[in-house]
Structures are given as C-alpha cells and as structure tokens.
Amino acid sequence: xLTIGLMHYLVLSAAIFCCGIFVMITKRNAIGILIGxxxxxxxxxxxxxxxxxxxxxxxFDGQITALxxxxxxxxxxxxxxxxxxxxxxxxxxxxxxxxDALHG
Amino acid sequence: MSNYETxxxxxxxxxxxxxxxxxxxxxxIGKPLSGWLAVAAMAxxxxxxxxxxxxxxxxxxxxxxxxxxxxxxxxxxxxxxxGSVPIKVGVNLDSLTVIMFFMVTFxxxxxxxxxxxxxxxxxxxxxxxxxxxRFFCYLSLFGFSMLGLVISSNLLFLFIFWxxxxxxxxxxxxxxxxxxxxSNAAMKAFITNRVGDFGFIFGLMMVYFxxxxxDLDGAAAAFADQYASGTGLFDPSFTINVLGWHxxxxxxxxxMGIGLFCGAMGKSAQFPLQVWLPDAMAGPTPVSALxxxxxxxxxxxxxxxRVYRLLTPDAQLFIAGVGCITLTAMALIAIxxxxxxxxxxxxxxxxxxxxIFGLGMGAWIAALFHLMTHxxxxxxxxxxxxxxxxxxxxxxxxxxxxxxxxxxxxxxxxFLIGVLxxxxxxxxxxxxxxxxxxxKDEILAVAWxxxxxxxxxxxxxxxxxxxxxxxATAFDxxxxxxxxxNGDDRVAGHALATDDADHAGVLKLMFWCALITAYVTPFYxxxxxxxTFMGKxxxxxxxxHAHESPMMYVPLVVLAIFTVVSSYALFRPLIAxxxxxxxxxxxxxxxxxxxxxxxxxxxxxINLHGAHDWLFWGVGWSWAIMFLVAIVIYRNGVGLGSKLKxxxxxxxxxxxxKYYFDEIYDFMFVxxxxxxxxxxxxxxxxxxxxxxxxxxSKATERFSAFAGRGVxxxxxxxxFNGMAVTAFDLSNLFRSPHTGRIRNxxxxxxGAAAVAILLLLFFDPVPDAQAILTSAGG
Numbered sequence: 001x002l003t004i005g006l007m008h009y010l011v012l013s014a015a016i017f018c019c020g021i022f023v024m025i026t027k028r029n030a031i032g033i034l035i036g037x038x039x040x041x042x043x044x045x046x047x048x049x050x051x052x053x054x055x056x057x058x059x060f061d062g063q064i065t066a067l068x069x070x071x072x073x074x075x076x077x078x079x080x081x082x083x084x085x086x087x088x089x090x091x092x093x094x095x096x097x098x099x100d101a102l103h104g
Numbered sequence: 105m106s107n108y109e110t111x112x113x114x115x116x117x118x119x120x121x122x123x124x125x126x127x128x129x130x131x132x133i134g135k136p137l138s139g140w141l142a143v144a145a146m147a148x149x150x151x152x153x154x155x156x157x158x159x160x161x162x163x164x165x166x167x168x169x170x171x172x173x174x175x176x177x178x179x180x181x182x183x184x185x186x187g188s189v190p191i192k193v194g195v196n197l198d199s200l201t202v203i204m205f206f207m208v209t210f211x212x213x214x215x216x217x218x219x220x221x222x223x224x225x226x227x228x229x230x231x232x233x234x235x236x237x238r239f240f241c242y243l244s245l246f247g248f249s250m251l252g253l254v255i256s257s258n259l260l261f262l263f264i265f266w267x268x269x270x271x272x273x274x275x276x277x278x279x280x281x282x283x284x285x286x287s288n289a290a291m292k293a294f295i296t297n298r299v300g301d302f303g304f305i306f307g308l309m310m311v312y313f314x315x316x317x318x319d320l321d322g323a324a325a326a327f328a329d330q331y332a333s334g335t336g337l338f339d340p341s342f343t344i345n346v347l348g349w350h351x352x353x354x355x356x357x358x359x360m361g362i363g364l365f366c367g368a369m370g371k372s373a374q375f376p377l378q379v380w381l382p383d384a385m386a387g388p389t390p391v392s393a394l395x396x397x398x399x400x401x402x403x404x405x406x407x408x409x410r411v412y413r414l415l416t417p418d419a420q421l422f423i424a425g426v427g428c429i430t431l432t433a434m435a436l437i438a439i440x441x442x443x444x445x446x447x448x449x450x451x452x453x454x455x456x457x458x459x460i461f462g463l464g465m466g467a468w469i470a471a472l473f474h475l476m477t478h479x480x481x482x483x484x485x486x487x488x489x490x491x492x493x494x495x496x497x498x499x500x501x502x503x504x505x506x507x508x509x510x511x512x513x514x515x516x517x518x519f520l521i522g523v524l525x526x527x528x529x530x531x532x533x534x535x536x537x538x539x540x541x542x543x544k545d546e547i548l549a550v551a552w553x554x555x556x557x558x559x560x561x562x563x564x565x566x567x568x569x570x571x572x573x574x575x576a577t578a579f580d581x582x583x584x585x586x587x588x589x590n591g592d593d594r595v596a597g598h599a600l601a602t603d604d605a606d607h608a609g610v611l612k613l614m615f616w617c618a619l620i621t622a623y624v625t626p627f628y629x630x631x632x633x634x635x636t637f638m639g640k641x642x643x644x645x646x647x648x649h650a651h652e653s654p655m656m657y658v659p660l661v662v663l664a665i666f667t668v669v670s671s672y673a674l675f676r677p678l679i680a681x682x683x684x685x686x687x688x689x690x691x692x693x694x695x696x697x698x699x700x701x702x703x704x705x706x707x708x709x710i711n712l713h714g715a716h717d718w719l720f721w722g723v724g725w726s727w728a729i730m731f732l733v734a735i736v737i738y739r740n741g742v743g744l745g746s747k748l749k750x751x752x753x754x755x756x757x758x759x760x761x762k763y764y765f766d767e768i769y770d771f772m773f774v775x776x777x778x779x780x781x782x783x784x785x786x787x788x789x790x791x792x793x794x795x796x797x798x799x800x801s802k803a804t805e806r807f808s809a810f811a812g813r814g815v816x817x818x819x820x821x822x823x824f825n826g827m828a829v830t831a832f833d834l835s836n837l838f839r840s841p842h843t844g845r846i847r848n849x850x851x852x853x854x855g856a857a858a859v860a861i862l863l864l865l866f867f868d869p870v871p872d873a874q875a876i877l878t879s880a881g882g
Contacts, residue, residue, distance in 0.1 A: 096845065101844060103843050
C-alpha cells in the first residue's frame, strides 16, 4: 500500500507549477496567461499546506498563508482582468504578443 | 639752442598736438569747438612765428643773425646713420625760414577762422556721421607738415614733410569723397605728385651718393668743394655708364638738379605735371586758398630755392624753361575759364610759373619775394571766391553772377585789391604799388638783363663800383651783379657755367613770353572780377540770395590790409638777407644774390622802374592797359566776350580743353595702364594659371585625393566609425532579449530560476540545502 508522503505533494505541486509556467509561456491569450498564473499560485498553496502538515510542529501557519494567497490571487485576477480590458481597448485584441510596445 | 629754434620747434609741435587731440577726441569735442581748437593752435603758432620774426629782424639789424644761423647748424641732433652718412635733425634757422614760417602761420590762422564760417554753411555729413572735426584735424596736420617742411635743415626730413603735405592735400581735396569728382581729383593730385616725387627721390639718391650727405648746407658745401678741387662729380675722368650712355660728371650734376626739381614740378604743378591743380579745386575753398594757392604749392618753389646751390647752369636753364612754359600756357587758359575758382587756379599756376622762371633765371630774391606777396593776395582772393560761392548758394559760374558788389561790398573791394596786386598795380617812378608790382616786375627785370636785351653797351659802360653809388636802380644793381659775377676771380666757374650767348635766342624768347604774360594776367584777373562783381546781375535768383557773413569777411579784410601794407618793407630785405649764402656757390648764376649792397641789407625801397624807358613804361603800365581792355570787352556781361571767342574758336577750344593734356594723359597713361592691365590679366589667366593649374593644382588634387580617400576615409573615419559600430552592435546585443513579450520574460525568469536551483543542488553554496531536501524526503 502506497503511503502518501511529503514527496508526493511536492511532485504534484511541481507538476502543477510546470504546467502553469508552460501555459504562461505558450499561451498568447491574456486570459490564458492569467489561468497559468492561477496554476502557479495554487501549486505554491499546495506546497505551503504540505510543508505545514509534515513539519516537526504542525499547526495552521501554512493553511493561513494559503488562504492569504487565495485572497491575493483574487485581487490579482481583478487587476489582471482590468489590464486585459485596457489592452483590448488600446490594441483591439488581447493577444499579448501584439502588446510588445516596450520591446528593446 | 637759441630762443628762435625753440619758438620754431614749438610752433611745429602745436598743430601736431591739435591734430592728435582732434583725431582722438574730435567727435566728442563737437561741431564749433573742434574748429576753434585748431584755430587756437594755429594762432599760437602765429604768435610764435611773429615773435621769431620780430626778434630776427633785430638780429639782422645788429648783424648777429649769421652767427645764430651757424649756431643752429652746429646744434643739430644726430638722429641716425645711413651707411656712413649721419642724418642730423635741426632747424634751418635763417631769414627765409623765419619769413616763410611767419607767412604760413599767419595765412593759415586766418584761413582757419574763415573755415569755421565756411563749414557752418556746408553739409559735413557722410552716412549720418559728421566730418566737421576731421576737416580741422587734417588742416592741423597740414599746418604741422608745412611748418616742418619749412624748418627742415635736412633733405631727408624735408622729403618726409613734403610727402606729409602731399597726403594732407589728398585728404582735403577728397574731403567730399562721397562725390565722385572730388575723390577722382584727390587721386589725380596724389598720383601726379608721385610722378614728380619719383624724380625727387632720384635726385635725393644722387645727392646722397655723390655728395655724401643729405644736409642742405653740407651738400652745398660738398658740391662747391668738389667743384673747387676738381674731385668727385667734377673729376675730369668721372664717367658713369647709364644704359650704354657715358654720362660725364657735370652732366650728372645737371641731372641731379633736374631730379630735385622734378619734386618741385609735381608739388608746384609745373608743366607738364600741372594737370592736378585745377582739379584740386574740388576741395573746400579754404583748402584751395591755404594749400593750393598760398602754401603747399609754394613748397616746390621753396625747395628749388633751398637746393639752389646744387643747380648747374644747365639745370637752371631747364628750370627757367619749364617755368616759362607754365606761366605762359596757364595764363592763356585762364582767359577762357568761366568757373571762378578754376580761373584763380590757372592764375596760381601762372604765378608759380613766374616764381620757377625767376629762380631759373637767377632772380632768387625776386622769386621768393613774389612767393610771399602772391601767398597773401592769392589766399585772400580764394577766400573771396569762397565767400562769393557761399553767398551765391554754391554757384561757381561767373556767367551767372554780376553786380555782386552791391550785395558783397567787403568781398568785392578786398578781391579788387587782390586783382590789383596780382596785376602789378603801381605808379611807375613813384615807388607806389602793390606786391606784384615789385616782385613780378623784378623777375622780369632780371630776365630782361639775363637775356641781354638791354644791349651790350649797357653792360660795358657799368663799372664795378657803380652799384654802391647812391640812387642806383634795381636794374643797375642787377646788371652790376652780373658784371661782378663775370669779373670776379671765380674763373673756374666759367669752364662750366652756361655761356648765355649760346642760349641768347632761348633766353630772349623766354623773356618775351614772360613779358607778354604780364599783359595777359591783368586782363584775365580784371575779367574775373568784373564778371563777378560789376555789371548787371545776369541771374536774378543768384543775385537775390547773395549775402556775406562777418566770420568770412574778417579774414579777407586782414589779408587785404596785409597785401596793401605788406610786404615790400618787410619781406624783401629779409629774403635778401637769406641770399648771401648763395654767393658761396660757385656755379650759381644768382644775379641778385649779391646782397652786399647797402640798399638790400637795410631794406630800403628799391625803385625797379627807374631805368630803361620802354620796359619801364611797358611793364609798369601793363595793368592799366589790360584793365581797360578787359572792362571794354566785359562791361556788358559775357556777350562781346563770347563773340570774340567764336571768332577765334580753334584757339578758344584749344584753351578750353587745356591743350588736351587731360586727353593725352588719359590716352597715354590711363588707357595704357588699362591695356597693360588686360595684358597682365591675359598672361595671368592663361599662362600663369595654366602652369599653376597643370602643376601645382593637379599635385594638390592628387595629394588631397590620397589624403581624403586613403587616410581620412579609411584610418580616421575607420577609427571613429568602428567605435560607433561597436557601440551599436553591443547595444543591439543587449537589446535583443527585450522583446516586449510577456512569455519571453516569463521563460527567462523561469529558466533563470531553474538554473539557480540546479546550481544550488550541484555546487551546494548553502550547506544545509541537501539536508533540508533529504529531511523533507524523510
């Protein structure tokens, strides 16, 4: 019988993180990138909770931090969606490759 | 240094100070004041000149003058050496210097006063800037130069001041330089004078080379010494090869004299360099009066008088010839002039011719005496013409004047006095007359004697002691001097002295020319006066506006008084006092240079008209006859005059065209110069430029191509462009990651984080990291 340990959570978290990064890199749609960011944030949340559960003195620190991150993520999503709307307003699309006015 | 030298030197310095102040601060000193400054300076000079004159008269009376002259010669300042020849600066203190100094300062002072009145009525602005101060600035410079010329004891300094007066003349003729004719006249005067000065410099070089000094007295002494001892120029074996011609010593001496005289020909406007003086009337009238009638043009006569002891008989004959041509030819031109100033200008030329003629004929005293009297009355007449022109609103044409005597009584009367003086007004046998009566007639008397018209009998029945007898006439004195000259023991002189018999024809011709001109002079002067002041007004508009102003007629009155009371009692004896030095010169045919007679030295009036009935009546009454003729012809204006003119139209045209001298010079020199210029231009453009273009410019082009393309483009540009390209490439390199795309940034960030973690794992910078991971795994 397989015992679920800390390493499993970490691998899961790393997988989700990599998926998030992959989404952010490959997606041209701003909303898609936002989704990738959410995946990255949630992989971090998994890590927080896992480390909290498997530490020497388990408590609620990790869970509270995870909740805090969720709140931040919500706020961040609001800002990001606003940015997306402005992007659309300015260049009539939310293709981030087109929003490269700051290129060198 | 005696007081007199101090006075004279101070007198030269004062106008220079005035010139300097006016040059630097003239515009600030302002309109009337700068004029008065110049007047004050010149008046100071005049006071100094008068003090010198008065003192000097006393010295002459007490017989100490000669000592002072010698002392002044001793106390010269050693200025510099040219080669081995010392150049000494000093005051040539003798009677001639004193009298010239007084004459120049006195006339100049009153002309300066007149100038203030004259300039008040004239526009003096060019481009909105006033030239008023500049006029007086130049006048002051002229005063300085002229006085310096008069007192110079050295030919070099005389020459320097000579050039300075020429410069002043140029500046003042061209005072209205914004008018084309004035600036042309100024250039003409300057260039014509250069022609004469070329000869002058040549003469100076010969004096320096052959006589070994430029000192006036020293040169004369050396000349006499060489002659006496038969060395130098008078060495029988002396010969110089000039362009294949073998020139003997006496001939060289003659050339030297003629060279020096060339300067006088330019400055005193003698034939054939006379062309500039009539044109010089383009200058302001006070300038015409001061410079081109009274003083500067007399400088040529003064020069000849000063170098008189260096002249050989042949040179003297040449001088007399030039003077004779000038006095006759110019007097004839004056008859047809209609411009009042031009008429006076030609009369000046003619009178200068008389002076030069007199000097050439040996009438040294008479010529310089004529210079003095002429200076006063001619300056006065010019000022009078200035007053007329000013009063008639710049009308200079005598045909439009007439009847001005009622509007300008003072000017008319003073002008008449001038006319009488120049015409030789006097009552024969009564010793009564004006300046010209004595001075001009004395020149004629000497010429008469020289030409031998009096007959051999006259000569032969004189004996050497006759002159000392009381009641001797000038003619007797003159002839007697001749006898003395021939009879004295300077036998050596006869070897070289011109035998007058050889030139009897020429001498006679010259005398007759001078005599006939003595008839022409009263005619054209009376014509000028009558047309201007008498008769009916011919142009009512001119007549209505005519007026005269006190500022301008006061100088006229002063000069007129001086012309009347002048001159005979004061000038003649002093000039005669300067003459004895001439007797030292062995070669000189100075007929009236023998001033040992009591009458000369004491200044007693000498009756020139006491002998030789036909000459006495003929010359003495010439003024009256010709005045009558002029009045008869011109009493009703120009009508009869112009009829006569058309009757003799070829001659009148010749005279009006001034013998076509301007045209000839224009053809020969102006056109010639232009032809030469175009030939030079052709040569320059095609030959010189051709060579330059094919050689130099091609080489330059090659070199610059190499330097431009090779060195500059590759090396210099390469370095700088290389630096720029490197900077550009580098910045491109650093620019390229900044794509502006989010995903690239994310990739870089993630990649960098991954690399960082890998590094942490493998190189273990944090000792516990492995443990942490291990324990986490546990």
